[in-house]
Amino acid sequence: MSFENIYGQNKQIAILKRAIETGRVAHAYLFHGMKGIGKKTTARTFAKAMNCKGENIDSCDKCSSCAKIDRGFHPDVITVEPKGVSIRIQDIRDLQNQMKFKPFEGKKRIFIIVDAEKMNGPSANALLKTLEEPNPSNILILITSRPYQLPATIISRCQKIRFDPIRRNTLASFLENSASLDSKSAWLLAPPSRGSIGNALEMMKRSYLSSKNEVIEKIVDYDNEKDPLVFFTIADCFGENRKTITEKLDTLRDWYRDMLVYKETKDPDILINQDILNITRRFSEKLSGHDILRNIKTINLAYRAIEQNANKQLTLESMMFKLLNT
Template structure:
């Protein structure tokens, strides 16, 4: 894993490259971003670049250090993972015992803490002592999904790097090339990934994604066709996919978004569900543009309500009734 193999995040990567080139690597970093955004890849590429014997814009991939990192056998690169659901006090104590030992083979000694935002309060306070007076050779890279969980005193002593979501067009091209599929198919995974390449890969490799998508479209078809007896099928469907409700709601949003595009432009070029044009064409005659906007707003509100832990059953029922009744 090196910088050039990472998709997107150019600003963050350029900044890290520059710190290596100028030999201005700080003692502490937090790389913060959603699950699947590339934190682990960037953290490893950064560590590899720091330890590389002949870094020149990227790791050389041929020196002993690079080869050892790829085989996960470098004595000066240490990974820390949660013990259960959190990084605990005793793990940071072990880090402190190890950090006082000078590097074995390199000029730097690097610690990568995975899910660092899961650190307990006592663990963070213990780590703070190390961050206040770290050895000159030590670099601590923390990977997190929510930097707000860190103590302000920790945040004040490290460099925080926020990973932004990647343009869906880049993800689309990446998925198309990686899996040798056409761009229309890749577009679906890219759009539903919400700018997270790891999510797009997960969807492509999921055995039940296509089944879930077909079932979602089938439920929408029954609701749009205003079959009152099918309302309860919709409730059963959402109970079945309760653990994946946000993904299903996103599928629904993209479906109604495509209906607006078709209705307003009569053009297929910008559709996400490009493989479902005939079914979309059937639906545009059953809904007015104002109805589509109302439905999209209701789905968006339902997503927010569910994130706020509003009653699941009530939220879903209200949303399904809205879709069925606005026509």
């Protein structure tokens, strides 16, 4: 993969290409942003571009250097990832020993630390010494979705590049062109993926779209039948897995957001859940703006409680009771 094949990070790619073109590549970079938006892919592509045997700024994806990096066998591109819950000091010491050598085959040695926030205190302190005395033959790339967990002393010694969530149309285009998803499904899957290609691909594997509207459909059934005990049934639809629960809470919150947007604009083209426009229109007319905002707040409180390990069943039942009695 070359720079031109990376979706949704044009500004970030331009910064790196300009650094290569002008010969002003930093000795250390901090790639930060949410998971699944291309930080690790960009780091490997940058390593390929730096060591490519072609004459362009971008990687050619054809030479022996590019091929070795793609297969993970290039001696000048080393990746460190957490073993278990942390990156240990021995991992950093091993990396530092590697940094003593000049490039074996390429122009630069690239060292990539994935989930850098998982360095423990001794590991971070050891790495700081490396950052304070950089070797001109080496480039260090730290990758994190939680930069606030890194020591300020490390952050200040890196050139920071923030990676952005991928826009809906760009993510939908990727899903259609690279993941063989039909255009309608790609457009519907992009919003719950929250701008992350990684999330979208994982949700595809779990057939997320097939059950996306399950909770909303149960709410519609309640509105038609007024069964006083239905909130127990709806709470069961969320399942037990925390990730699945939070995804369904996201979908439910997006639906109420759509109600508010439609109430104010009457524009269906800017709704997230365009596949249930008639239901959204009906409920936006039924509920006041105040009620919709209150329901969004109720969902947010439930979301926070689930993330803090509250009792899932009680939390969801309480939330549904409040939503259905608005």
